[in-house]
Amino acid sequence: MKAAVIYKKGEMPKYAECAEPIPQNENEILLSVKAVAITNLDKAKASGKHYSSENQNQNETVIGSDGVGLLEDGTRVYARGITGTIAEKAIIEKNRMVPLPEGISNATAAAMPNAVAGSAMALRFRAGIKPGETVLINGATGFTGQMAVQIAKYCGAKKIIVTGRNKKTLENLLELGASKTISLKQDDETILSQLKEIHQSTPIDIILDYLWGHSAELIFSALKGNGAFTNKVRFVSIGSMSGDNIQLSSGILRSVDLQLSGSGLGSWTKEEIKLLFSEILPEMFLLAAQNKLIVNIEEVSLIDIEKMWNKEISDGKRLLVVI
Secondary structure, three states, X not given: OEEEEEOOOOOOOEEEEOOOOXXXXXXXXXXXXXXXXXXXXXXXXXXXXXXXXXXXOOOOEEOOOEEEEEOOOOOEEEEEEOOOOOEOEXXXXXXXXXXXXXXXXXXXXXXXXXXXXXXXXXXXXHOOOOOXXXXXXXXXXXXXXXXXXXXXXXXXXXXXXXEEOOHHHHHHHHHHOOOEEEEOOOOHXXXXXXXXXXXXXXXXXXXXXXXXXXXXXXXXXXXXXXXXXXXXXXXXXXXXXOOOOOOOOHHHHHHOOEEEEEOOOOOOOHHHHHHHHHXXXXXXXXXXXXXXXXXXXXXXXXXXXXXXXXXXXXXXXXXXXXX
């Protein structure tokens, strides 16, 4: 079969021929793959830079962690792969798949799950979002941030503030449900002033952070209290596109009712993962099938994997490999 293969950690994937995988037990089944998203998570794991893959050795490894395809009986599903999924065939677990509704394309369904996990899981399980709350999404111009805006709105957020550097995409987020935009291209004083003004007029309840780094430091500074009672803020770290480390004053932690947590691989419980597959993904797939979720994608063919792997995708699109 044809697949995207990495022969040495850190190298570019190659379009190559390799052996078709074989199920090893009754819980494993073969999937004929039709579409797979290329995510930042997949790139980080392939390079060995993600915390979940730092100690893994790679030797002729098919890449890709999930995808959309057909079972032997023709059922169309989204599934997590036991073997790499950017291939014509992959092995999946029976309890890690979701049948797809009519009306949703293979590419759209393949694009969504990583972003849904990176937004809905944080909103539901870490932040415990309630209707009427105010949500700040730091770094909302990426694909997952765009999904987070729509899911926060669907969950009943009263006000959604978004930050980012891409002016065009920030403006587009207003059409997806955002209430106010803050450009991170401004100087620190201007950004801090805008954040403080928003927090004073409509206290921020939830912060989804995809950037960390300096913008997160500014947000924490804007939350700092003065000794009076404060609104509880649930800050959820999801990504670190702006750096892994920040400086955080202990005075900020003592001056505000702050819940700081992370949402990602290793932080979710087994029960939460089960709910992702049994409730959250089916619900989101149905919304997309009904055109109630907008998914922004760019499709490429498997044969072009080498030249497309590091392509910069504009306007927060998700790159999709169609097989």
